[in-house]
Amino acid sequence: MLEIALLGVLSDADLHGYEIRKRLKEEGLIMNLSFGTLYPALARLERSGAIESYLQAPTSAKRTRTPLTGSLTGERAVAGSLMHQPVKSTRNKKVYRLTPAGQVLFRELLDSDSSNGADRRSFDIRLAFARYLPPSARLKLLERRRARIMEDLEQARLVSQETRKQTKKYGNALIEHNIESMERDMAWLNKLITAEIASRDDTTKRSVATRTTKAHLPTEIISPGSEI
Amino acid sequence: MLEIALLGVLSDADLHGYEIRKRLKEEGLIMNLSFGTLYPALARLERSGAIESYLQAPTSAKRTRTPLTGSLTGERAVAGSLMHQPVKSTRNKKVYRLTPAGQVLFRELLDSDSSNGADRRSFDIRLAFARYLPPSARLKLLERRRARIMEDLEQARLVSQETRKQTKKYGNALIEHNIESMERDMAWLNKLITAEIASRDDTTKRSVATRTTKAHLPTEIISPGSEI
């Protein structure tokens, strides 16, 4: 779970521990990742060969803050720009970079990990990096989550009927509100699923229309792009 | 956290472990409490004197299933109805009962526990048993939760503005949906808080109107009742 998030942010850019934490917070994925969790996790990933680290010299220039331009390919290179200098400062900034093995691991974890993607935490993190998944896996992820919420929702509705006569004011208010929340989640997921299918059909049509040599749907092609 | 839930359900009725789990699931409080958590927790509470257990003979009659009438006082006695019989069956059914010390502990934990009631899990469980809290504490609980959601919401809105330009389709969808969820939670809490204040004012007015001997508001009186 944590691993996916770490590999995920490192898929976007090379980062050091402290900054990884900031990113995960900024992206709303993990609001308060403790250092006691983060650093050992990075060490484990490095030992396993999924990531590797290099030292970055302290930023001598004021505000050489990563510009974060919209360029899709440029970000990754930024961190290494000062690497050739001898590391004179003791300011240990261990910047981590995803290895090819790590990329493979990431995509494996992202798709059908041993468990699934049904529970909220697991789903949120996977969805955040869904652009690294092939469309078919993306759709499955959404559908698994929807199925799970449907289960929970049906259970909650049963409970609601049973306990409605038991005059437990606050408990009932809670259950009713939870049911409404789940119904909205369902609607949201349905919207995403519809959009997903539409874009898939759209791709199909286009590829059929242009009569390219590729006869079959490229289901295994990974598109990290970010087009709407 | 778990302790509050256990003491809470035992405040309503005497129950054995297996049934406690069922109740917590039925009430939507803890959907999948594992026995590996439940039984040791009960043992700890018993050791600490908050609860005590007695053995219940196996239900010889078919379906002597607790009738669950609406009577507010009747439920507690049901379990003990067959107690005078010598326990002949080896069917160990350890029924737990809240001790006076346990009731005190429960109310202490429910109100201003070391932490707060800000995070969702903690809040949900406390709200479910809010009828055991004095109105003032109930209001504080709702307001703490609202404050927390407001914080999270503001943070999320900041994030949303920052990352909107970064074209991360799925991440953005997630954040937007979370913001909407939090906004609805806020509205719901506001409704509850308004109702809470209204009922408090109502009580005030009535006690003033009838000119009872009690001059001051009975803020410390606990009303386990369940009137709407």
Place this chain on the structure above:
DNA sequence: GTCATCATGTAAGCCGTTACATGATTGC
């Protein structure tokens, strides 16, 4: 000069899960 923030880590412990072990009762 001192406070906030940046930066990396270790150690102890809490809370909870999964898996294991055991056995009785009920319904088909």
Place this chain on the structure above:
DNA sequence: GCAATCATGTAACGGCTTACATGATGAC
């Protein structure tokens, strides 16, 4: 007779938090 459910527990392990320890840099 067999499966599902009821019923109670133990052992091992996972994931994450808190608290501790350390120190540099930047802002005021």
